Structure formats: C-alpha cells, structure tokens
Amino acid sequence: AQKVTQAQTEISVVEKEDVTLDCVYETRDTTYYLFWYKQPPSGELVFLIRRNSFDEQNEISGRYSWNFQKSTSSFNFTITASQVVDSAVYFCALNSNTGKLIFGQGTTLQVKP
C-alpha cells in the first residue's frame, strides 16, 4: 500500500526560527517520486520540489532544504530563518506507480512575528 504520513498537524514558531516538517512514506515501488507543496490561505498549491527515488542527495534552495533518506523512508523539509510569509499548509506527496499523487495529511505552519 502507498501512504504518506505527516505526523505534525500544526507547528508554531517565531520568526527567524528554523523549522523542520517531517514526512514519512510507504511504497513497494522501486521507482517513485516525492513532492512538497505549499498551500497558502488563497488555496492554490505551490510546487516546491520533486525528488526521484534514485537521487538521495539533499537539496537546498534559498532558505529551503530537503533531506531524503531512503533507509528511513523519510523526506523532511526544513525552512531556515522562517518568515511570516512562510505561514501556510505544507503537503508532502508520493507519486505512485499508477501515476496518482498520494498526499499526506498536511502540516499547518504558523510563523509569528
């Protein structure tokens, strides 16, 4: 079975703090893709990153970084020096072998000034 678990329902931090959003996935496929999306209050999903199962290199994009570890089936997302504009719901997703995206439950991040 394919599954994505985001155990943190809500996280609240103060601006400039670092924050890590956890994502654990389950799949029997050897080839798969993992994604992170941001959903601000407007509702539109914003694509953040796509990572295939053969690329375990960590990635950094500005204040964002991702840690992919196949050994623990995790794909965690860290925001460094968080800002109020980072407040949103963040979804981790898995692209199954059927081509369907399976979303985690989402983590609501609130960054307070």
Added chain:
Amino acid sequence: GAVVSQHPSRVICKSGTSVKIECRSLDFQATTMFWYRQFPKQSLMLMATSNEGSKATYEQGVEKDKFLINHASLTLSTLTVTSAHPEDSSFYICSARWGSLDDEQYFGPGTRLTVT
C-alpha cells in the same frame, strides 16, 4: 512553466442545482487530468482521473453519476456537480499532466463551491 486555470474560482449555488467547473491547460496538451476535493483543514483527496477522449476513472466512494467528468479535448476537462447539496460544499482542485505516469502534475488554482 505549465499553467492550469480553473473557472470559476468561486461559485455559490442553491441546493438541487448543478454546477460546472472548468479546468484548462493553457500552454500544454494534457493527456491526463485529475480532480481533487479538499474539505476544510483536510488533505486533497483524489476524486477521479480522466484521459482525453475516454471515460473518467473514479476513486472508490466517489459517485460517478453525481460528479460528471468530461475530458473532451487535450486542454479542457469539466467537472459537473449534479443536484448539489450542502455537503458537496468544498474546494475542488484540478491538475493536468502531459506525458507518462511519472511526469509532474500541474495544479489549477482551485474552485470554492458553496451550496446553500
């Protein structure tokens, strides 16, 4: 980048009426389109997958006679909520993909449906 639009962005309708939501891929041909529903403070749940020119495949528990999906062209898919009821009020999001199963999906901005 690939752009997907949805129309309308918000719609309010009366119980018992039908409402149609359009999803368009603006700068690419979408061989596959997906429709998701998102209730407040919940995740996106896939409702159906549609391929151009063929019948949509619905996920378990989704009523195909209530949620009519038409993917008549490579750039347009429509979702019609028939005989809408207040419990159908939700945020509906479409996505489009142009190629193989592992190609990326591009998401529309969503349509907020309120049934009174």
